[in-house]
Amino acid sequence: MRIVVADDSVLLREGLVRLLVEDGHRVVAAVGDGPALVAAVLDHRPDVSIVDIRMPPTHTDEGLRAAIAARGHLPGTPVLMLSQYVEPSYADDLLADGSGAVGYLLKDRIARVEEFLDALDRVARGGTVLDPQVIAQLLTGRRQDSALGSLTARERQILALMAEGHSNTAIMQRLVVTASTVEKHIGTIFAKLGLPPDDARHRRVLAVLTYLRG
Structure with missing residues (x-):
C-alpha cells in the first residue's frame, strides 16, 4: 500500500515508517503538521494515511481537523487516526460523513504489530475500526x-x-x-x-x- 504518515514526534514517525516499509508498504510522505498532511494527501492520493490526532501548534485536535479537511477534498480517502488518550467525540467526528474508511486507535496498539497492521488494512479497504478501549469507555456510564x-x-x-x-x-x-x-x-x-x-x-x-x- 501507498501510505502517508503524519506525526509531529520524529521518533514515532520514523518508527512507523520503518515498520511499514519492513511490512512491504511504501511510505510516500512523512510529515509533522496538519497543513503538510492535507498537501501530502492531495498530492499523493495514498491508499491510507496514518495521522496523530494531536499535532502543532496547540496539540489538541489539529491532526483530526486536517484529516477531515483532506476527506473533504477527497471524500472517503482512508484515514487511521492515532491518539495517546481515549476521546470518543473524536471517533464521532471521523464517522460523521458516513462514508467509512476510518479508524481510531490508541498509540499503544502499535506495539501489537499484527493487530495494528490488520486494522490499517481494514481501514484501507473501506472498513471502520475503533479501539476496544474507546468502545469500553462508551459502554461505561x-x-x-x-x-x-x-x-x-x-x-x-x-x-x-x-x-x-x-x-x-x-x-x-x-x-x-x-x-x-x-x-x-x-x-x-x-x-x-x-x-x-x-x-x-x-x-x-x-x-x-x-x-x-x-
Whole structure:
C-alpha cells in the first residue's frame, strides 16, 4: 500500500515508517503538521494515511481537523487516526460523513504489530475500526436512547464488534456461532436502529455512528 504518515514526534514517525516499509508498504510522505498532511494527501492520493490526532501548534485536535479537511477534498480517502488518550467525540467526528474508511486507535496498539497492521488494512479497504478501549469507555456510564436500549445483550455485543471493525466472518468466529446467526442479528440491529435497506457497508457505518451517539 501507498501510505502517508503524519506525526509531529520524529521518533514515532520514523518508527512507523520503518515498520511499514519492513511490512512491504511504501511510505510516500512523512510529515509533522496538519497543513503538510492535507498537501501530502492531495498530492499523493495514498491508499491510507496514518495521522496523530494531536499535532502543532496547540496539540489538541489539529491532526483530526486536517484529516477531515483532506476527506473533504477527497471524500472517503482512508484515514487511521492515532491518539495517546481515549476521546470518543473524536471517533464521532471521523464517522460523521458516513462514508467509512476510518479508524481510531490508541498509540499503544502499535506495539501489537499484527493487530495494528490488520486494522490499517481494514481501514484501507473501506472498513471502520475503533479501539476496544474507546468502545469500553462508551459502554461505561452511558445512557442509551430508546433505539439502543431495545437491543439485546447479544445484539449490543455484535454492534460493539462491528464498531471495532470486525467482518461478519470474524464475528462468527469470535462468538462461535453460524454465519446465518450473525447475519440475522445484524439485520435485527439495522431494523431496531431504523436503518432502511441500503449498501451493507454504509449501513454498518451508520449503525456504529448511532452507537457512538447513544
